[in-house]
Structure formats: structure tokens, C-alpha cells
Amino acid sequence: MIRLEKRPTPSRAWTYATPVLAVALTMLAGGLMFAALGKNPFLAIKTIFYDPILGEFAFYYRGQLLVKAGPLILIAVGLAMGFKAGIWNIGAEGQYIMGAIFGAAVGLAFYPAEHWYIFPLMVIAGAIGGLLWAMIPALLKVKFNTNEILVSLLLVYVAEQLLAAMALGALRNPDATGFPGSRNLQQYPAASNPEIWAGTGIHMGVVAALIAVIFAYILLSRHLMGFHIQLAGQSPKAARFGGVNPTALVVFCMGLSGALAGLAGMFEVTGPAGQIAISFNSGYGFTAIIVAFLGRLHPIGILLAGLLMALTYIGGEAAQATLQIPAAAIQAFQGMLLFFLLGVDVLSNYRIRLVKEGVA
């Protein structure tokens, strides 16, 4: 009979090994899924994980890698802070949308002026948009003890409707006749966020993601707030006796993750996406939850996890084009990864013992 024995402290070795194990298991299960779809599983896995980096057309895909990884990392770093402290902001998708709307609105208000300060103002507006949207669940949690999980998630649907209203109404391109959507910010130099080095996919959002990783690392390892976050997550009681202010912690974690998600949305709408449109959001806010867990809620881990997740996105696109593997299969694949990750986590917290039946 198998029995689990709780470890006094989580195993260090397994903490590093479990994400790798989970990825391996997901590849295995994913391969079975692709086989069930009638595709060659080895070819599919190779197309997703190998070809975009080292294959024949890698020069095209490599640039895309950072474009996708940037927003995922930026959002996940913020979410991880809250998750560590037991504060569950799962509405990053909504905050991402609001950041994009706020940022784009400020930029479009200046159209067609060309000033150096327009883009910085848009960055600030994007962060504020995400922050304000995240403050709704945060303040309701603090004031009325309302469940932040449900409120932040429900606000995603509200934000999506708001996005549609903006694309069809207030922010709609007045010169366009056909499709709904705002002016294309890529064609408005003062408000656009182009690639910094052509072909690399590096834009301001990717730079911001790297800065966020560094700051989060310093915050968690060197700053008192980081210590409070870790303490509140590991032992809420000890945190309360230790003088951690739970209200401030909720507001800080929600606000930070909201602002970072807002920034991600703002950099996306000014860069790769280009405009406010009904189909602007593509689920980064939800995938970032997987990224945060895959990176073990650690900034450096999130950096690596974000790159891997971005790889499944672009590899998935490649597999769609060459093997006709549906996009939804990649989504299921990403969901599977989170399942395996949470499942194998048992190894870092518990020891597995084989005991004889009947011995108490």
C-alpha cells in the first residue's frame, strides 16, 4: 500500500525537478492526444518544441517567441506575488484589456500630434487602467470580505464587453468605413511600440517584463514586503502576530498584479496587436496563471516558464499550419500541463512510502 508522509519542509531537489517532470509527462500525454487526433505524435511534439527554435524556418519563429513571452512573463510575475500570499487574482485578462483601453485612449486623444511625452503617458495610463480594474476586487475584499476570486473573474467578462463597446463606439476609427476597431497605433509613431531590434521580437513590453522579473526578485529576497508576502502565504497566523497588515497586503498584491497586467495590455495594443478591436485579447491573462505555477511562483522560474509557454503558442501555430493540428489542441495541452504540474507537486511536499497492509 502506498502512503504519503508529509515532509517537514518541501524537498529542494523535487522543487526544481517537478516542473521538468510535469513538462515531460505533458509531452507524453499530449503525444497520446495528437495520436488520437490521427497525427504522428513524434512529429507533432518536434514541430511544437524543436522546429520553432532550431528548425528550418526558425528565423521567423524566434522573433515571435519573445513577442508572446513578454506579456506572459509580465502578467505572471505580478500574479505570482498574490498567489504566494494566498491572494487569488485570476482576472488578469480583464486588467490586461483595461490597460490596453486606457493606454490606447490616451494615445488616441493626442492624435495626430507628435510629442515625445505621448508614449510615456500611455504607459502610465495603461498601468493605471489595470490597477484600477484590480482595485475593484481588492477593495471589495478588504471592505466587504467579498471573494476576490469570483469578483476578479467576473470582471473579465465585463471588461470584454467594455472592449467591444470601445471598439464599436468611443475609440472607433472615425476615418474607417468597414471593420470596427480603433486607429492602428503602429501607423502613429508617437504612440507606437515597435520592435527595438528588427527581427528579434524585442519591444518595450519585453524589456518591461525583464525589469519586472528583476524587481520581483529583489522584492521577494531583499525587501520587507516580500518577506510579508511569503510569510502570509506560508503561515497566515504567524503573519498576523508578526504585524503583517492583511489589508495592505491584499491591496498591494492585487494592485501590483493589476498594474503589470495593464502594462502588458498597453504594450500589446501599441505593438504586436496595433489596435483596439473586439478580438484583441487572446487569453494571455489566463495562460499567465499556468506560467506562474510552472515557474514555481519564483521570478526566474517564471522567466523560463514564460519562454516555454510562448514556445507552445508559436509551436502550436506551426503545428496548425503544417500538420493541421487544431488551435484548441494546444489550449488543452496547456491545461494538461497545469494538471500535471499540480499533480507531481505532491512529490516535493510529501514522501512516498510503501507500507505493508495492516500495519498501523
Added chain:
Amino acid sequence: MNLDSINWILLLASLMVASTPILLAAIGELVVERAGVLNLGVEGMMITGAICGFAISVETQSATLGFIAAAIAGAAISMLFGLLTQYLLSNQVATGLALTLFGLGFSALIGQGYIGIKGLSAPNIHIPVISDIPIIGPVLFQHDLMVYVSILLIAATWATLKYTRAGLILRAVGENHEAAHALGYKVIRIRLTAIAFGGACAGLGGAYLSIVRVPQWTEGLTAGAGWIALALVVFASWKPWRVLIGAYIFGGLTVLQLNLQAAGFKIPVEYLSMSPYLITILVLVVMSSGRSRAALNAPAELGRSFHASS
């Protein structure tokens, strides 16, 4: 806008149909939470049930078989959550989210061949005599069978929780799993049963959307209904009949909102469409403020993993 263009009898009649999906999902989640488990994967289970139910009903031309398949599919996918949280002791919040994310992808994957296909039309049953009463007849007694099944399910859940030994054990597990374990009850097995029941109910709720209410398959069909069902359980303070009241109030508001859209109300459609979510948030705030009420009714072990130490 013209309020006269709204047919109020039809509106009231469609209220019960609009409420049934969240009613089914919420009563299942209520049982799960009373057993002390927080499963945030309702949305994922609902949408899995929606596509499985729709696919089977189209293939077999039988709505009944579709609903049965949806219940089985919902229960099966909920067992992923059960396995992870009960045996591998994973975090329930994170695992529930994983279930939702996986369910959305998985349903989109198997639903590919079914986009744009017309579903069957489930027959409405006319209960003799009472369905012919003016106004009350069409409002209450001329619906499809699942509407009445969902109400029976509420009654059965209420009676089981309140009057039977099984219900008492389930509540004991949810209130204090250590004590229940000490008394010799199989905490994990009981919780797995509750999770499977919740999955089956969520599957039925999703299938009701795809087979009866819409009736069609599109990706992301449930559009947050699972999350609203979760909020409904809080609204109901974990009491079965209040789930019914909450679902009908909510369904009524949804139908009213849709009718206002159709009547050309002077507000853009998007703002009306966001109203169900905003109302849900408002209700959550009202129910959770004043910690005396909702917080006291929450099962004590909600969301905590059980690991027998001996």
C-alpha cells in the same frame, strides 16, 4: 424603445429556461462545497458537458441520451480534479482553475466538427389541465422535462442533506473532517462522490445550454455561467432552496436584459450584456458584507485538504 413590445408572459416563461443551466450547476457545486471541497472548475465541467451532450444528442437524435452523456462526461472530468485534490493533495483553487482552462480547450477540440450544426428541438411537455390555465400555464407548466428535473433535484438535495444519514455524514465531513475521520467515515471517498455528483450536475447544466437553450455549439458557449453558479452558492448561503430563488432572480434579470436588447433600449448592447456579471458581483458584495451571515454558513473545512496523519 417600446416597452409594450415586450411580451411579459413570454418573458416570464423563458425565465425558467434561462435559469435552469446555472441552477443545475449550482446545486451540484453546493453539494461539493457542503462536503468541504471548493471546486472552481464548474465552468470547465459545464462546457465539457455542453459539447458532449450536444454531440451525442445530434449523433443519436435523442436529447435524453445527450443529457446522460453530459452527466457522465461532467462526472468523468471532475474526477481529474478529485484525483488531484484528494489523493495528490494539490491546492483546490489552482486545480479548479486548471480544470476550467483544460475544459475550455478540450471542449473546443472535440467540438470542432459540430460548429454550425443545428441541434434537435427538445419537445416541451404539456402537463394536462394545469398547463391550459391562462398566464400561469404557459409560465410554469409548458417547459421541457429538464426544467422540472432540476427542481426535483433541488428538493432531493434539500431532503437528503436535511433528513438522511448520508446527508448528515456529508455535512460532518464538510464541517470537521478530522472528527468525521475519527468516527470511521471515509472522508476521501465521500468527497470524491460529492465531486462526481457536482461534475454530473455541471455537465447537465452545460448540456441544457447546448441542447435546449441555444441550441447550438460554439466555442466558449457557457460564457461564465459556471462562475455565476459558483457565486450563486455563496448567495444561497449553502442552502438548496435559496439556490432556486437565486437562480430564478438571476435568470429573470438575464431574460429582461435580452428583451431590452431586442426592444431597442437606448443603451448599447454591450452595456446590457455586462449587466448579469455586474449584478452577480453586487449580490456577492451584499451577501458577504456583515460577516455574520454568509461567512457563518460556509462549511468550516471549505477548501482544506484532508490528509490522515495516522
